[in-house]
Each structure stands twice: as C-alpha cells, then as structure tokens.
Amino acid sequence: AAVHTSEGQLRLAARSAAADTGVGTVAGLLSGAEGPGRDAEGALDLDLLIVLDAPQLDVEGAAVLVEALPDGARLVLSGDPAVLWSAGPGRVFADLLAARVCPQIASRTPDPGPLGDLVSGIGAGELGQVEAPGKEIVIVPVRDAGEAVHRTVQLVADSVPRAIGVPAEQTVVITPGHGGAAGTRALNAALKERLNPGPGRFGGFDPGDRVAYSPAPGRTVTGQVVDADADGLHLSCAGAPVVVPQERVEQAVRHGWALTAHQAVGGRWPAAVVVLPGDAAQSLSRPWVYTAFGRAERHLSVVHGVEQALPKAVAESLPKPRTTRLPLLLKTQVPPTAEA
Known part of the structure; x- marks a missing residue:
C-alpha cells in the first residue's frame, strides 16, 4: 500500500x-x-x-x-x-x-459525529448548522487579519489545549495562501514567537520548530527541527531522520505550524484551526473548504472573517x-x- x-x-x-x-x-x-x-x-x-x-x-x-x-x-x-x-x-x-x-x-x-456531518454537507454543496455539544466545532468571528492572527495563536496555544485537551503540537493551522496579513508566513511567525521563540540561528530555524519540508515540487512533509551542522538542517519527519543540505534550506523548508490546504492534503490532525481572513474570500471554493475542514479528527475551529463568502463558496464555487x-x-x- x-x-x-x-x-x-x-x-x-x-x-x-x-x-x-x-x-x-x-x-x-x-x-x-x-x-x-x-x-x-x-x-x-x-x-x-x-x-x-x-x-x-x-x-x-x-x-x-x-x-x-x-x-x-x-x-x-x-x-x-x-x-x-x-x-x-x-x-x-x-x-x-x-x-x-x-x-x-x-x-x-461519513466520519461519525458533528465533524462528519459538517464535511459531508460541504461535499454536497451545503454549509448547514451542525449541533456540536462537545465543542467539536467552534466558530470564532474576527473583523480583520490582525485579529485573525491573534485569535489563531490564542486558540492553538491556549484555548484548544485547555478546552478540548489537544496540545499545540497536535493542532494544525490551515489558511488559503502563504502571503498576506494572515497567510502562512504571518501565522507561522506569530506561532513561533509564542510556541518556540528563538533567534533562528539555523537559517531562521531553531531546534523544536515545526516545519514543512518540500523534497520535490507538489510534495510537502511536515516535521520538526532537531539540529544543524555542516551537513545541513536535521529534521525529524514522521519519526524518520531527514537532512536538508544547507543550499536547499531556504527553498525547501518553511515553518510548519500553519499550512495551506494543498500542503495539508493527505494528513489529518486531532485538531485543526482554519483561518479565513477577509481577503481570503476570492480564494475559497467548495473543494478548498471540504479539504481544509476535513483535516480535523476531533475538533475544528474556524477563524471566520469572510461573512457570507463562505456559504456562497460552498454552494457555488466549484x-x-x-x-x-x-x-x-x-x-x-x-x-x-x-x-x-
């Protein structure tokens, strides 16, 4: 297999x-x-x-x-x-x-429970109200990208571990793109500052940083920084050691607390925080929402700043x-x- x-x-x-x-x-x-x-x-x-x-x-x-x-x-x-x-x-x-x-x-x-019901409905083009008595699904309204970043860090570092029991290392953040005020770059910078602050002495990375490593175009492997030496940046990816040569680090390795939906395809996490800032409205489609929301196994938080663009994308944007x-x-x- x-x-x-x-x-x-x-x-x-x-x-x-x-x-x-x-x-x-x-x-x-x-x-x-x-x-x-x-x-x-x-x-x-x-x-x-x-x-x-x-x-x-x-x-x-x-x-x-x-x-x-x-x-x-x-x-x-x-x-x-x-x-x-x-x-x-x-x-x-x-x-x-x-x-x-x-x-x-x-x-x-479908997967059982509220998350399964929600994702199944999205697949059929419907974003309906789903009862989530165990806080399986939480919607967090935000007004702008700055608030979206602040609330995302708060959810990953504090709210989800305390209320749901899922630690930060088992939570993934998913956002539509790398750029922008609430893209992966901005979110990863804020999450690193809160979860693993450091000087970034290994080409911007420190031991303990979560990373997304791209060994080839279109492929993303998540892992953690272990060390660095003359051979390159040493990672642990799914329990296996990986060494990224120094000359490839800048091109192939990003911080990986926050990913795009394409990077997250094929993986699932106990908890997912999906970030939808206002400028993400044009990027949304039914497959994107279906994929992003479907990465969560136990808990999904949606940092919601796109108002009616979300149900419209699910219903109309193929x-x-x-x-x-x-x-x-x-x-x-x-x-x-x-x-x-």
Whole structure:
C-alpha cells in the first residue's frame, strides 16, 4: 500500500498487520527507499498495489507509477474525489472515474459525529448548522487579519489545549495562501514567537520548530527541527531522520505550524484551526473548504472573517476545470465496465 504523505503512512501502518514492510509513500516506493524494491526486469516486485490519496497523483507521477508495475499486477486507486486536486497538472483520479473503464466501488460512509456531518454537507454543496455539544466545532468571528492572527495563536496555544485537551503540537493551522496579513508566513511567525521563540540561528530555524519540508515540487512533509551542522538542517519527519543540505534550506523548508490546504492534503490532525481572513474570500471554493475542514479528527475551529463568502463558496464555487485528453484516450482504448 502506498500513500501521499509520511503522516498518512504512519496512520495506515498503525492499522496494518504489515506495518514494517507493507506501507510506504508513492515517492518512497518509486525511489526504492520504501516497499518491496524491484524485480529482475526493473519492475516493482509486487502483485497488488493499493494507492491511497489517489487524487493527489498528477499525470507524470501516475504515468511513472503505472509504468513501474509488472505485467499481471493489479492496481487499486482509493481516494475522495471531493478534495483538492493534485498540485501538479492533470486530474487522473477524476478522469478515471469519468471514463468508467474500470470497476468502481463507492463508499459514502461519513466520519461519525458533528465533524462528519459538517464535511459531508460541504461535499454536497451545503454549509448547514451542525449541533456540536462537545465543542467539536467552534466558530470564532474576527473583523480583520490582525485579529485573525491573534485569535489563531490564542486558540492553538491556549484555548484548544485547555478546552478540548489537544496540545499545540497536535493542532494544525490551515489558511488559503502563504502571503498576506494572515497567510502562512504571518501565522507561522506569530506561532513561533509564542510556541518556540528563538533567534533562528539555523537559517531562521531553531531546534523544536515545526516545519514543512518540500523534497520535490507538489510534495510537502511536515516535521520538526532537531539540529544543524555542516551537513545541513536535521529534521525529524514522521519519526524518520531527514537532512536538508544547507543550499536547499531556504527553498525547501518553511515553518510548519500553519499550512495551506494543498500542503495539508493527505494528513489529518486531532485538531485543526482554519483561518479565513477577509481577503481570503476570492480564494475559497467548495473543494478548498471540504479539504481544509476535513483535516480535523476531533475538533475544528474556524477563524471566520469572510461573512457570507463562505456559504456562497460552498454552494457555488466549484474547482476550475482542467482540460486533459485522458478520458478520451481511455474510452477509445478500453471498453466501459460496470460500476460496482
């Protein structure tokens, strides 16, 4: 089985009988760092591959993955078609669903409780009122970006740990973009000052900082700074040591208390704080809201400054179309199959 992120790998391995050898990331599988390795002909040495988070496969990654499979192997793609599409080009998973050239099994069982009800409604285009007697969902109105940053820090550092019992290190902050007065840069600067203040002596980072590391375009791995030396910045990502060379730190590593929804796809956290400052209204869409709100397992706080733009985005703002030739190619080469 292969997943999109190292966080997903840990979650799946915890539920898998083959935790040591049977679960990896797509990137690790293709590089040979994880999984069964290659057979004598250079193909992946497996009979069945199950890929979770399949909507995150772009056309290049999907092509490389399929080409690496041996003849006779079976490929199962699993994922939620309502989440944000891949950071790279294409929409492979959606195109395969639309072409109906392979068996499809639909599972529409939502997560239990208020969070499951809320996210399921968003997927259907409705942002309804949901009863949350256990404070599973909290809305925090704000007037401007400055207040949004202040309330976000307060939620992560104090309110959520005290009222919900989820510590700051198990809470993710999600915001629409990196720039702006309440983007990831501003939020991470404020969160670092509160949660792990320091001089940033390792290229702006200190031991204990939460970081988002991008080993390749479109891929984000979250972790924590451990140390730094002549070899580079030492991180711990999902329990595995990672060394980022000094010359790549500035390009590949950001502080990671706050992420964009694209960076957070494939991961889930006990608590999520979704920040929607007033200038975020134009960035919102149903897939964005569905993805951001769906990262929370136990508690969701929404720092809300977009007024009616949020329900309007859920009801009306669908993803921008991506034009690909894959559905046509599939339909002309593979006969349609029945949906299971």
